[in-house]
Structure formats: C-alpha cells, structure tokens
Amino acid sequence: MKRILSFLLAFGLLTGVAWADTIKIPVAAPFTGQLASFGEGVKNGALLKAEEINATGGINGKKVEIVLEDELCDPKEAATVATKLANDPDISIVVGHLCSSATLASLPIYRTAKMPAISPSATNVTIGKMSPYYFRNVYKDDFQGFFLAKYADRIKGFKKMAIFYEVNDYSMGLMLAFMKEAKKLGIKILGTEAYTSDTTDFKPQLTKFKMMKPDALFIPGYAPQGTLIVSQARSLSMKNVAFFGADGLDDDVMVKNPDAEGLFVTTPFLPDKAGPQAAGFIKAYKKKYGKDPNWFAANTYDAVGLAAAAIKAVGQDREKIREYLASINSKEKAYDGVAGKTYFDKNGDCLKDAFVKEIKDGKWVSAEKQLQ
C-alpha cells in the first residue's frame, strides 16, 4: 500500500509539467522474492536519477519514465522479461539485469534483438565476451576474486581457507577467480562445498568445514543464505573462523544478524570513500530515502545516467545506442558517475575500484585498511 501511494505521489509531482512525450527506460531486477532488498537499491537509484533528469528538462524535452521489470533473479523469469522488452518497439535500451545468472539468460535474447543493455551489477566474467550488446558499469569477478584473495592474504593474513559457494553463475565464477589468485599467493584452499538457493540447512557442509579448521570461510553467495550460514556456523560453535564474502553479501540483512559481527565484504561503492562527484547524490538519496545509498543504488543511478546520455546523443535507435556506448572506450571519454569513471573495453566490460567494508557493532563501516 505504501509503495503504491509513493508511486502515485511521485507520479503526481512529475505530471505537474506538461510533457510532449515520454522515453521509457526499463530496469530489470528482483523487486520481489528472496533478493528483493537488492532490487530496492536498484529501484531507488533509478527513480532518483530519472527524477533529476526530468527536473532539468528531461531528454531533449521528453520525460524519462522508469519501467520496473521484476525478474526475481531467476533465469527463467529473466528470459520472459527480456523477450517482452526485446519485442517492445518503444524500448531502445535496458538497464539490468542484476544477478549474473539472470543476465546470462537474457543475453542471447537481447543479442538477437540487437537490444543494448547496461547491467549495473552482474559481475560474472563471461558476460561481456558473449555479446556486443551487453555493457556493464561494474567490475568483473576475475578482478573481484583477485582483489579479495589479495586482501585476505596481505591485510588479514589468512593462510588456510575454505569456500562455501552457491550453485549459480555468479558464485561459481567468483570462486574460480578467487582460487586462481589464492594459488599464486600460496593460500591453501582446504576444501569447497556447494549449496542451492532453496537450502535452509547448511549444517552438513558447515560440519565438514569445521573439521577442516580453516582460518577463514569465503562465502561468494547472496545475503539471504549468507546470514543463515554465519548463524548456523556459530551454533555449531565454529570458533576462530573468520567469514568474508563478496558484493553479494552487501545487504542490510547481514548487519541485523549479531552472528555476522566481523564479517567483511567487497563492494563497488562506499559513500565515505567515494569522490567529491558523489556528494550531491549521497545527499539527495539520503533526503529522499532516509538512508545511505548502497552500491546497487549508486551503480544503477549511473547506469540510468549512461542510458539517458546515450539516448540524448543519438536518439532512440538500438544500434546507434550500442555504437555510442562502445565509443566510450578511453579514460578521456569516460562517463563520470557517482561510483567512479566508467569506460568500456572491447567487450563492454569496465575497470572499477573495489572497496572493503565490514560489520562493526552491528553496522556496516568502511574497513580501516583498504587495498590500493
């Protein structure tokens, strides 16, 4: 009810101006289901950017309308949503998808329909290479895995680790990248175990980990399972084992769990480490939503900005938009967003910084030591 009201309210405020026409920008992410809280950041970031664009005259006099497409991070749902969008002649670019598995499911559909898409958050390594129509303003997992292994080694000094991964493209890709770098650094991987997203009982695997006696357990999964894993590990009295994860664990459900104290994660965006270009965004976001933006909000804000910039420059032609995005290929031409500069390599991937944040006294804080 509250959500409907706020939509109506936002709509009412926006229709105060007489718009000649609207440009629809669809945002595909999980807005319901287990990962709905990721989608919340995505939605907030996208709506804030659209509001700002419309307040300054829209795109060439046309109003931007964000269309939220819920795909639950489920590959099947993502394919349905992608087919719908690809067949809509009014749509010339998609912002999404959020999860790597959903992104990979939508990829062939967009490729066939020559639909450009910008994912704010899918980090699986293979995405960029598979389609010239997919772009992303987030780092890839080979970088994230490399970064995490180095952080665990240099800053934390972990020597023996185990990995608990979910059976999906994001988690497995990240695990492989992490293991590759860990091997180079001489970190010993004692073992790996898997789980699926509908699991609630992690004790059999955790019991095995407990017997391996690692310094730390790496959980390259998503927060809904991550929070259960740390709690069940504590109830098995797994002492002296540190827990860490990647950007999939960066969610408020973790800080609400007292067992997650001390957990650290990588994240593409930290409000207090972001440059001066983000100050206005953070302030506006806080004012509108009453909390700090997370990385999903920041990256989606930038992705919508990129999409709008492309439409503004070349109009609503799918092929021209793709060419425009592909031409942003050097630091000088970079899109200067709130989460850093975005420019694409030949695969449509980009290089971005990663940061580390940890849970201290039940709150997310930037880790004291960052890796530069």
Added chain:
Amino acid sequence: MENLFEQSSLFLQQLVNGITLGGVYALIAVGYTMVYGVIQLINFAHGEIYMLGAFLAYTMVTFLGLPFFVAFLLTILICASFGIILDFVAYRPLRKAPRLAALITAIGMSIFLQNLARMIWGSQIKSYPREILPALFYRPALSFGEVSMTWLQIFILSITVVSMIILHLIIHKTKVGTAMRAISQDKVTSALMGIGVNRVISFTFAIGSAMGSMAGILVGLYYNAIFPTMGYIAGIKAFAAAVLGGIGSVPGAMLGGGVLGIAEVMGAGYISSEYRDGISYAVMIAVILFKPSGLIGRQMGEKV
C-alpha cells in the same frame, strides 16, 4: 590415530544433524500419512500448514509480543482448527467425488495458501528474533570433542519424540484412535457401526495440522529462516519420507523421516553437497523399487 578420531567425530556430528533434520521430516510426514490413512488423499496443502505455523508464531512473537511458549501453543491450536476448516471447505464437498478431484483441490489449496502468505508477509526470508528463547538454547548442551549438540537441538528432538509417543497413544489407546483405524480399513462399515466418520476425519486433520505447524515453528527456530515457499520444499521431502516409510503407516512415517534426513545429511557430507537433494531422493527411489509398499507399509494391492 588422531585422524581416525576426527573422522569419527565428523561422522557423529553429521549423525546428530541428520537425526534432527529427520525428526522434523517425520513430524510433517505424520500429517500426510494420517490423512492418507483415513481418506486416501494426499493432502498437498499440508506443507502450507507447516509454513503457516511458522509465520503465525512469528507474527505472535514479533507483532503481538507474546512470549514464545504461549505463541507456540496458540499456533498449534489455531493450525489444528485451520486443518479442520481446510477439510471442511476443500475436501468434504468432494468426499464422494473421484479421488483425483480432491487431489487437484489439494494442489489448488497449496498454491492458494502459498500466495496468500506471500501477500501477507512478503516473499523475503524472515527470522525469529533470538531473544524469544532463553540464551541457554543456543549453547552446546553436550559436547564430546568436536561434536556438539545445542539445547535447541535437544528441545526439537524431545518435542518430536514426545509428540510421536502421544500420537501413538491416541491412535492405539483411545476411542477416537480406534475409530480412525476402523475408518482406514473400511469407511462404509465404520459408519454402519455408528462411527461419526466426518468427525473422526476432522480430528485426523486437526492432529496432522497441529504436528505440521509444530514442525514449522521448530524449523523456523532451528534454521532461523521462514519464507512462503518453505512449505513446498519441506512438504515434498516429507511426502517422500511418508512414501519411503509406507504411506498410511504412522511408524513408517517416523522411520521414513529419519532415514531421509540422515540420507540427505550424509549425502551432502560424504558424497557431494551439490547433489544433496538428488542423493536423498535416490535413496527413496531405491527403497520404493525394491519394496513398493515402503519400509513398513502394508501391501495394498490395486489401491495405489
């Protein structure tokens, strides 16, 4: 030598995990098997009763601020009456219809209740606040080397065992239990002997639902996660347990739950955690292939 010790404590710990999980499956499986026993209906909405139990208790402790044990008992009572209503609304009008009609209604009720819960509570995973149980519950009660068992695990196991004993006594020592057994053998003759068939069926639903909702709350506490589709997943597993033990047989459901729980945990622990559910279902299929009536089920001929 130390390695051997570690291996055996690993095994013991997995056994403890498996027995707890199996106990929960058994609690749910009993509901399937009892209803099947009296009206030969596979009540697919039973998993949803289990889910509703978890959510009702959650609502009582968080929104109404009731103490946990009060909420626990209240939820069981509410869910028991809910089971009766479910039978009254969805199954009783179809008592004389072909069995397939009631089965489809059961699937419909399952989908309906799942979506109702999604509308009321949302689809994100929720957790019971930890403060609702005394801190003692989270401490290890028994530890033997690396093996530990928390008070919560003991609590779950003892509730399971106690309710199974009570159930056994109800079925074998009371009048209504005798009536239940009579109906399961022949509904028409039982009615001719003056048994209020519908009343006994209602009672069966009440007992089954009470045990299902109890399992829901216990699982919610143990794994710290409740969500609208939890009933579907657990329901399928418990149904498998009931079939494994021999559907229609209450001791069979208990045994089936235990076997399935242990098979699942051992499969994940020793073979492959990626194929955990696959392994537990493979065990079930293997048993059914060699013993189609289940571990301790009766031969039922053409009665499927």
